[in-house]
């Protein structure tokens with residue numbers, strides 16, 4: 001019932017988690033605005049969503065282009081009257097060259113897409129949500145944002161920033177009818193993780209991960225971290241003294 005007639009703007013909808021979430025929400029009756037850069041993929045996913053009976057529109061837009069993201073949100077609102085849920089999911093993993101062979105441009109790219117892209121999406125929907133006193137902002141952050149991870153400086157920074165940004169916004173919109181949900185997944189099999197050779201602990205199948213995302217949004221959870229085994233390990237890592245943290249987490253090789 002939650003999704004029926006909800007209007008959802010989803011960024012990063014052309015592959016991986018975004019694609020699977022789009023199809024799952026369409027099946028449940030949501031109306032979707034699907035945003036990403038690759039138009040051909042978006043068109044195909046939009047058609048699939050509509051075949052399930054849902055309504056869907058696509059926007060071939062780069063999340064770093066604030067004006068284009070705002071225009072996409074405006075177009076969705078004009079057609080359907082409102083946006084109930086934003087899912088800020090667009091993101092890239094970056095690569096570990098940025099720490100091995102430090103390159104500020106590579107770091108800026110990850111932060112621009114993962115963090116500032118999500119900020120652009122929030123600013124495209126939040127004023128109207130506040131005016132309507134209704135709405136939900138959802139961040140697809142990561143367990144990688146709990147503490148700096150090896151060979152992941154840009155990614156960890158972008159996700160830590162994303163978590164802090166959405167949490168701050170949550171405090172600012174308390175009692176204004178808008179809820180904020182921060183989702184912190186571990187490793188999921190998608191194109192983002194597919195090139196890696198080393199074992200990723202508690203790696204999830206994409207289809208097994210989707211119910212976690214849906215439930216977090218439906219229950220308007222403030223935080224949803226999964227899978228629980230990795231989430232517990234990472235939470236423990238947060239309270240370790242730096243010398244012990246370095247010893248344990250410094251060995252991780254899941255980025256190789």
Ligand SMILES: NC(=O)c1ccc[n+]([C@@H]2O[C@H](COP(=O)([O-])OP(=O)(O)OC[C@H]3O[C@@H](n4cnc5c(N)ncnc54)[C@H](OP(=O)(O)O)[C@@H]3O)[C@@H](O)[C@H]2O)c1
Nearest residue numbers: 012014015016017036037038062063090091187188190192
């Ligand atoms: N897979 C994991 O293990 C995992 C774990 C924790 C968190 N996450 C997060 O989950 C989100 C989705 O990742 P995924 O695993 O599903 O990876 P994915 O399959 O590579 O999907 C990434 C999505 O983001 C879009 N995107 C990237 N750059 C963009 C830009 N500049 N403008 C608009 N869209 C852009 C891509 O579309 P276009 O290329 O068509 O633009 C694509 O739709 C990311 O934020 C990621 O950090 C993933």
